[in-house]
Structure formats: C-alpha cells, structure tokens
Amino acid sequence: MFERLESEGYAVHRSAYGLETAFEIEYSQGSGGRVVVFNAEYDALPRIGHACGHNLIATSAIAAFLATCEAMKLQYRNGPGFTVRLLGTPAEEAGGGKIHLINKGAYKDVFACLMLHPISPLPHDDKFLSIAAGPPGGFLATDDVRVTFTGKAAHAAAATWERINALDAVVAAYLNISLLRQQILPSKRVHGTIVNGGEQPNIIPMSASVDYCMRASSVKSLxxxxxxxxxxFEAAATATGCGVKLEWSAVSYADLKVNHPICERFVDAMQTMGHDSVMEMPEQEGLLSGGSTDMGNVSYEVPxxxxxxxxxxxGVNHTHEFARAAGSSEAFERTIACASGIAQVACQILVNDDFAEQIKMDFDRQ
Structure with a gap:
C-alpha cells in the first residue's frame, strides 16, 4: 500500500514521530488550508485477536482517507489548499499510543481528527445503526496505579508481634475502597486485583501489592x-504500620469530548445515504458505557x-465472539458505509468555512 501511494503523489512516513509501529500518509493540495486527520488503530488483544474491531477501525480510516483525497482532487482541483492525513496510531488498548503521538506533535497543526469504532448490537435494538456522539454516558477518563505495601517479614508462628504484615495492608485497602464505592457517583468506576500477596503461608509477607484502575466522566472528576x-491506600498503610509506594501509569486516558457540529453533519450524511443513524441514544445509558480510549486525549487537543x-x-467487545464478527463480510460492508459518511464530513470541513467555524466554536466552548 505504501509503495503504490508514494507513486501517486502521497507522502509516506514509516515509523512516524519516533514510534516504530506508527505511520503517517499525507496528501496536500496548494498551500495553507485546514488539516484533517483520520486515526487508524490496529492493535489486537493478547490471545483473543481483534476482539475490539481495530482491524475494522484501520479499514474505515484507510477507506475514508482515500475517499476524501480522491474526492477533493476530483471536485476541488483548483479549490482551496488542504491537507489530509492517515495516522497509524498503535497501542490504544493499553499503551496510550495517541498520547505519545500528541507529545511528539502529531496533532499540532490539525484542525479536526475523525475515526470510527465498531460495537455489538444494542439491547432490544438490532437495526444497523451508527451513534455519532458515541456510547451513552460517554467514554471515561481513566488512570492506573500499582501500589506496594512494605512491612517486616517473620515466621508466621514465631514472634509475629515483632513484624508487620504487608498483606494486612492490602486487605485493609481493598475494604476501604469497597466501602468508598457507596459514596461515589455511578459514573465512577474502581476495579483492582492483588498482584502479590506474599510468598508462602508460613511467612508473614514483607511486601504485597495491588493494581487498581479508576474511571470517571471527566479529567476533573477523575x-x-x-x-x-x-x-x-494511605489509611491502610497507617493502620498496619506499613510503608506504601504508589506508581501511577505513565499514560492517563482523558474523557472524550463530543463535537456536536461534526456529529450532526455525520448523521445527515448517513441518513442521506439511506442508513439508520442517530446523534445519541440516551435510553441505552448504563447498558453501553464505561469504556475508555486515548482518542479522548486527542479530543482535548483538537475537535x-x-x-x-x-x-x-x-458477544460484546473484548470477547471471542466479537473477534469472529469483526472478520465477517457484513462487518466490512458496514465499515465501508460509515467510512463514506466520515469522508463526506471531512470534505465539508476542508471546503466549508462556515461549518469549520461552527466546529471551532463548539470546541472552544468546551
């Protein structure tokens, strides 16, 4: 694909922005003008494959990118200057690939960034439907932490009063957080697991650790x-006499900001082509929400x-059933249909100044 596009006037950059598995393909016409980016995700899940449909996300981004470029070349050969980019964004599932790309300047001159994501059928609604504003309840901001408690080891049956049990601190922290759940908003999530609880039963654990993930509706709420x-965690350490060390993740995912003018234009485009599409589905809130994506961080940088x-x-996303569905011909056909919709939106962003101003105003308002 890279070689063919290079021969047709596209600029191809492998290992883009210093990331070995990222890439960027760009087409520009004239000078100046707005820049639109399509994000292509392609990382799979360990031992389960494309159970979140990133193969389809990449397909939709490639299709929309090529359709936008070719349509602009055909319809606006002597029109305004513009740039369209296809950005290969690795490691969405855990590594925060787009956050690294942000830090490297990949979105610095971008006016808007567009992408699509497949999901399983909604409860009580089996129509072909695209939801422009994303899942009800939105994508959540999230962060992870590894917490290690340190005590003093001893034989579990001899002079235990002279030692400090790090596993006790883990248990206390787990109970503290379980009790806290009663006093946090339903939109907030806390889930964790014990990584290390000690070596063997007849030794009081000197070290014990947990991994926790937190999610909330916004960066501020998180x-x-x-x-x-x-x-x-600190209370558990104090109560047991342990030391405590918190190691936060190097990447923290932000919530996803919705740009309403872009969403509305996408719905119009899809409905014009005869496809069911809605702005949002509030009646499904609570049934289809709670996930996180590093596209949220991009939405804080650009519309x-x-x-x-x-x-x-x-099956729902992140299951073997969804992985099988993501490889079906019908999934491919629906992906291409939705890619046509975002290609139309991209063309309007590039040539319609009034529409672009609405997008910018909505972004600045948030």
Whole structure:
C-alpha cells in the first residue's frame, strides 16, 4: 500500500514521530488550508485477536482517507489548499499510543481528527445503526496505579508481634475502597486485583501489592476520585504500620469530548445515504458505557469525532465472539458505509468555512 501511494503523489512516513509501529500518509493540495486527520488503530488483544474491531477501525480510516483525497482532487482541483492525513496510531488498548503521538506533535497543526469504532448490537435494538456522539454516558477518563505495601517479614508462628504484615495492608485497602464505592457517583468506576500477596503461608509477607484502575466522566472528576482512592491506600498503610509506594501509569486516558457540529453533519450524511443513524441514544445509558480510549486525549487537543457503529456479533467487545464478527463480510460492508459518511464530513470541513467555524466554536466552548 505504501509503495503504490508514494507513486501517486502521497507522502509516506514509516515509523512516524519516533514510534516504530506508527505511520503517517499525507496528501496536500496548494498551500495553507485546514488539516484533517483520520486515526487508524490496529492493535489486537493478547490471545483473543481483534476482539475490539481495530482491524475494522484501520479499514474505515484507510477507506475514508482515500475517499476524501480522491474526492477533493476530483471536485476541488483548483479549490482551496488542504491537507489530509492517515495516522497509524498503535497501542490504544493499553499503551496510550495517541498520547505519545500528541507529545511528539502529531496533532499540532490539525484542525479536526475523525475515526470510527465498531460495537455489538444494542439491547432490544438490532437495526444497523451508527451513534455519532458515541456510547451513552460517554467514554471515561481513566488512570492506573500499582501500589506496594512494605512491612517486616517473620515466621508466621514465631514472634509475629515483632513484624508487620504487608498483606494486612492490602486487605485493609481493598475494604476501604469497597466501602468508598457507596459514596461515589455511578459514573465512577474502581476495579483492582492483588498482584502479590506474599510468598508462602508460613511467612508473614514483607511486601504485597495491588493494581487498581479508576474511571470517571471527566479529567476533573477523575482527579477527585484519585485523591479519595489515594487516601484509602494511605489509611491502610497507617493502620498496619506499613510503608506504601504508589506508581501511577505513565499514560492517563482523558474523557472524550463530543463535537456536536461534526456529529450532526455525520448523521445527515448517513441518513442521506439511506442508513439508520442517530446523534445519541440516551435510553441505552448504563447498558453501553464505561469504556475508555486515548482518542479522548486527542479530543482535548483538537475537535474530535469517534462515532460508534453496530456490526452483527453474538458477544460484546473484548470477547471471542466479537473477534469472529469483526472478520465477517457484513462487518466490512458496514465499515465501508460509515467510512463514506466520515469522508463526506471531512470534505465539508476542508471546503466549508462556515461549518469549520461552527466546529471551532463548539470546541472552544468546551
């Protein structure tokens, strides 16, 4: 693909922005003008494959990118200057690939960034449907932490009063957080697991650790939740006499900001082509929400679009059933249909100044 595009006037950059598995393909016409980016995700899940449909995300981005470029070349050969980019964004599932790309300047001159994401059929609604504003309840801001408690080891049956049990601190922290869940908003999530609880039963654990993940509806709300969770860990350390060390993730995912003018234009484009599409589905809130994506971080940098579309699947995302569905011909057809919709939106962003101003105003308002 790279070689063919290079021969047709596209600029191809492998290992883009210093990331070995990232790439960037660009087409420009004239000078100046707006820059539109399509994000292509392609990382799979360990031992389960494309159970989140990133193969389809890459397909939609490639199709929309090529359709936008070729349509602009055909319809606006002597029109305004513009740039369209296809950005290969690795490691969405855990590594925060787009956050690294942000830090490297990949979105610095970008006016808007567009992408699509497949989902399983909604409860009580089996129509082909795209949801422009994403899942009800939105994508959540999230952060992870590894917490290690340190005590003093001893034989579990001899002079135990002279030692400090790090596993006790883990248990206390777990109970503290479980109790805290009664006093946090339903939109907030806290989940964790014990990574190390000691070596063997007849030794009082000198070290024990847990991994926790926190999610909230916004970056601001997540900050408040992290402060409360941190106190739970610190209280457990104080109560047991242990030392405590918190190691926060190097990447923290932000919530996804919705750009309403882009969403509305996408719905119009899809409906004009005869496809069911809605702005949002509030009646499904609580049934389809709670996930996180590093596209949220991009939406804090530039106006972003991250629509969801349904593919026929017997299981939800991150299951073997969804992985099988993501490889079906019908999933491919629906992906191409939605890619046509975002290509139309991209063309309007590039040539319609009034539309571009609406997008910018909505972004600045948030």
């Amino acid at each position: 900050k408040d939740l992290k402060e409360k969770i941190t106190k739970c 972003g679009f991250h629509a969801m579309y349904i593919i026929p699947a017997d």
